[in-house]
Amino acid sequence: MRNRAALMCAALLLLPAGAAAQASGYSAVPIAMPAKANVMTRATLWKCAGDTCTTPQSDERDAVLCQLAAREMGILTxxxxxxxxxDADALARCNARAR
Known part of the structure; x- marks a missing residue:
């Protein structure tokens, strides 16, 4: 019983760290995946796999980063x-810069 309680406490301590790590990055889902697995937008390196491209951080403002991603990757869903x-409006403004 003690071990079970200790394991549950440990699991609860790990949850916020995982959520924080996920909440700190960026993801873009283009209609068609880029031909290359890595895409560069200014100083931001995106890694693409499956149907999503991700980057852990960027110095760009969120809207600018989205526009740069759309310019390099095409229309984003x-x-x-x-x-x-x-939201739909922000994504539409972003996609106005798509190639």
Whole structure:
């Protein structure tokens, strides 16, 4: 019983760290995946796998980073900045810069 309680406490301590790590990065979902697994936008390196491209951090403002991603990757169906998905209006403004 003691071990079980200790394991549950340890698991609870790990949850916020995982959520914080996920909420700190960016993700973009282009309509068509880029031909290369890595995409560079200014000084931000994106890694693409499956249907999503991700980057752990960027010095760009969220809206600018989305526009740069759309310019390099094409129209995006979704963009998430630090755990917060862009709404339809923000995504439309972003996609106005798509190639």
């Amino acid at each position: 979704a963009f998430t900045a630090r755990g917060a998905p862009f």
